[in-house]
Amino acid sequence: MAKIVELITENVGKVRPDSLEDYLNASGYEALKKAFKMTPEEIIEEVKKSNLRGRGGAGYPTGSKWEQLHEIDETPKYIVCNADEGEPGTFKDKIIMDKDPFKLVEAMTIAGYTFGSNHGYIYIRGEYPLSKKTMQKAVDLAKEAGYLGDNILGTDYSFDIHIRTGAGAYVCGENSAQLNSLEGKVGRPRIKPPHLAEVGLFKKPTLVNNVESFAAIPYIVLNGGEKYASFGTKESGGTKLVCLSGNVVNRGVYEVPFGTTIREIIYDLGGGMPEGRKFKFAQIGGSSGPCFGEDKLDTPLCYKETGKNGLIVGSGALLVVDDSNCAVDFAKCISEFFVHESCGKCTMCREGNRQLLRILTRFTEGKGCKEDFALIEQLSNVLPISSFCGLGETATRAVSTCIELFRDEFEEHIEGKCRAGICSFSEGGK
């Protein structure tokens, strides 16, 4: 039976998001007070011990990221919180910002102190106007009470947080694109190296972490990295916020320890499919993640096991699709998303996604042909190696895994049949 553990969501629903007092009563800012008595090296050591890995989707070890930035002498350094959770099906960072905003403020302040940084930025996607207001309010209240601003809690450390908004661009969730956007430029990704730890915001050393990654920091500082890691598996420390969506009874965000199986998440927490429906497939990690069938449901959610099974942890999005849906139509929906969101910088991402959508549209109209499979395969091979950001690298993953799973359905569409009855072949189908 799957269980929920509340390490970073402990306050969700229990504190008022606009009340610093509530946060303080829930042991808020104890971690910052403890951090002030620690050296930066000690803090980084705890983060390393925690096995925390980037929760935005890439899964880079947070401790290593912090250590790399620490080793750079150049100043000033900037702390950036990536709150642009644009991966469809992901709504966990929103929960933290909307329900426990002070935790994020405290976590960023700890990070700021660790690196001797005086300025932090939270880049919130434009689609979350209310989260932006809630975060701004929290920052203002923290500042008024001396938890932000000059000489925090009577120390000689000063830190300020600036709230910035996006305006609807998935690619700005990519860290280097986000820094460009924060500088007032168009959010197209940068070529790496140099890495952002060396040349980041305003060309200065910069830490970019996701909201959920930051939210784990107060717990780690307060209870120690080992304690946090003890909740997960050997390689994957702690907990993950899973966003369960699609055709399940109980959709929502759940904090589970790593090692919980996908089946447990879907059936124990999610309550399974709505009555009368059958599981068809699921997609993990958002629209850029792979689709998989029943046979992989017992995969434990952790970086090692998902990797072994061709899956990812990604952002924690878990989309369940039942048998009332058409695999071809689903693949087309994903493809439309990437056509819309490709920033246009890399030719193959821009044009390849467009071609992929044209082919998939042909299938949904009954105009596909056998040769199309080879074309799709070609695109799926070329895009990942000819795009320099994650968007192009992962854009074809859902489509190619969908075909692997449901090749028979794609073939039926060539004959003008859609078993789910979603695709209509009225306009010139065979």
Next chain:
Amino acid sequence: MLTNQQIRDVVQKYEDGEENILAILLKLQEASGQNYISEDCAVEVAKELNIPASKIYDLLTFHSMFSTKPRGKYIIEICKSAPCHVNKSREIVKMFENELGIKMGETTADKLFTLQFTSCIGACDIAPAAKIGEKVYGNLTKEDVKKIIQEYREGGK
């Protein structure tokens, strides 16, 4: 129509103007009354911030939330992403289209509503979802759609 003075006032409210360019443009778009940034407005912002107007145009056409053409007073954004898709968002698209008598991407003749798609708005737990301004509506049914439009019609005139 915003006057040049009104535009300058908005720009000057933000410190670090260029860094806040997205917030400025979103604010101006909202204040335009027609949910768009006109060429005149873009040129004025560029002058005030001392950056080329082409850069503003780049930003406006890059981000989904901006429009360079007038839109309705209320923008009804229906989520097009996969979690809403598998919860049959196409049905609510039809409902909105029928109720308003326009297609996706169009604006009603009274200039009150524009219908458009949006990428995921993080309301996957209440899919299918739509967003009007800051307000998010989920688990939408035909009755909900009728009621929502009625409310905005009454409040909007």
